[in-house]
Amino acid sequence: MTSLASADIRRHNLALVATRLAEVGTASRSDLADATGLARGSVTALVRQLEADGLVRETALVAAEGKGRPRTMLELSGDHLAILTLLIDADHASAVASTLGGERLTRVERRHGRPMGDPARVLDIAAEAFDAALGELGDREVADASVVVWAPVGGDPAVVLADTDLGWGTVDLVALLADRSPRFAALASAGRVRLLADTQVAALAEHAAAGRPSELVYLKSDSGIGGAVVVDGTPVDGSHHLAGALGHLPVVPGGVRCECGQHGCLVTVAGPDVLLERAGLAELARDEGLTVALDEFVRRIRAGEPAAVDAWDAGAAELARTLQIVTLTVDPAIIVVGGYLAALADDLGERLAKIQPGLEGAFLTAPQVVGSRLGRDAALLGAEQTAVARLLADPAALSPA
Ligand SMILES: [Zn+2]
Known part of the structure; x- marks a missing residue:
């Protein structure tokens, strides 16, 4: 004993x-x-x-x-080790390897072209990116492999619950990747693979970057609209792993049917697909991907291009009203907006302050809305930070065999 x-x-x-x-x-x-x-x-x-x-x-x-x-x-040091993160978003599969200290060793990026409702095709490309990154690591051993998806994750073992950006229902992504990559399969059976929702890890990284406020709301839009609520340093998960799914707050009574089955979800009136269509950028999104199209959308809003400004006005009004509702649900110290919204944070903050002038007799005022400090890599950084924290919680397990 x-x-x-x-x-x-x-x-x-x-x-x-x-x-x-x-x-x-x-x-x-x-x-x-x-x-x-x-x-x-x-x-x-x-x-x-x-x-x-x-x-x-x-x-x-x-x-x-x-x-x-x-x-x-x-x-x-940990020179014999690497941590690997596989990111699967609406356009790309990217495999990134880093040291324990956060130094990037390699980054392999492949475009999958968003074949809707076809996990097999996306995972063929994701497995190839994963193996290519592994191939560049030489003698380094992978101590932790995280797979980050732009969708809610839950269950034991963890599965993707539904990915509306890619038209997926429940997908056992770890098993499908293991079928395609023997080296991934070996890591999975050694208990070194974790499946993570992008918003949860991105919100954690933003929370650290924002100086760890007590409550933080994270709202981001890059493919759909996602969010997370961080309380006491932990993203709220929820009974069904759906807490913080701000894109599916039903903000329009009797609105159009969303892919989630509800009507009038925020994403149906302010999602990137809707706004890009209205701004005349749907074709660019199809040809060059959402990232390129959203960058162009922001550029045109700033340039005062009428179709882009109209689309943004309509979408931003719904986003601000959603933030107003969430403000009284969570009472956050700060709201961090990510994805293309980071570039429009000041505008969103002004809209929120206009409709949320404060509650009579209370001290509540509209919380500060700030753009993501970490940009497109927020989810990657969050996944890496949680991997390192998890590994260092039991460093003896990392000693060379
Ligand atoms: Zn929905």
């Missing part, structure tokens, strides 16, 4: 030291002792273990302030 307990404590303390080092980038042994509350001697022993496992290395000597010896600084 005693040895089990002490092994647990040691594992916990290794995680404390490694996680602290990941947070600050570099630190000396005495910095780590101060930050973790562990004794200096314990930290020295723990660092020795992490160094032996190839997870930590010494960087440089830093001259001491005042009296005392110069201090040796430490950083995470």
Whole structure:
């Protein structure tokens, strides 16, 4: 019993030291002792273990302030490891490999062309991108592989619940990828694969970038419209993994039928497909993809092009009203808007402030609306951050076999 307990404590303390080092980038042994509350001697022993496992290395000597010896600084290394993230959005499958410290090793991007209702074709291309990225990693071992989809995820094992951008119902994406890539299958059976919803991980990364406010609402539009609500540092998941699905708030009573089965969802009146059609950009979206078309949409709104401005006015009114409703549901400190909406955050914030002047007798005023700080890579960064946090919570499991 005693040895089990002490092994647990040691594992916990290794995680404390490694996680602290990941947070600050570099630190000396005495910095780590101060930050973790562990004794200096314990930290020295723990660092020795992490160094032996190839997870930590010494960087440089830093001259001491005042009296005392110069201090040796430490950083995470993990040169034998990589984390891999496979992103599957409405246009592309991208496989990105990084070090534990966040350095990019490779990025392989393939366009799948949005074959609606055909997961097999999308996953053929996704598996190919995944294998191509793996092929560039040399001797590095993949410690964690995250698959990020622009759709809600749930269940055990996790599956894609419904992807309206791609016309998917429930899809066991991990199994379908494993059928196509033996190396992915091996990682999945080793328990190293996780399936994640883009909005959840993007909101986490934005939450960290925004200085970790207590409540944050995230709304983004790049293919459909998605969202997430972060409370106490955690995205609210919901009883059916649908919390924060802001694109499907039914904002128009008796409106047109949405692919989700409801009527008048936000995405039916303010989704990119609808607005691009109205702005005369549907053809560009078909030919060049949504990303290119939405960039052009923003450019034309800024240039005052009438069709684009009309389309945006109609869509922005619905987006602002949705944010007004969500404001009183969550009472967030901040609303972060992502996707192409990041470029239009000030405009959305003004519209919200106009319709939400404050509640009489209450202190509530319209929350600040800010554009995504992380841009198109928010979901990637969030997936990488959660992967590193998960790995460093048990660094002993990362030691070379
Ligand atoms: Zn809907």
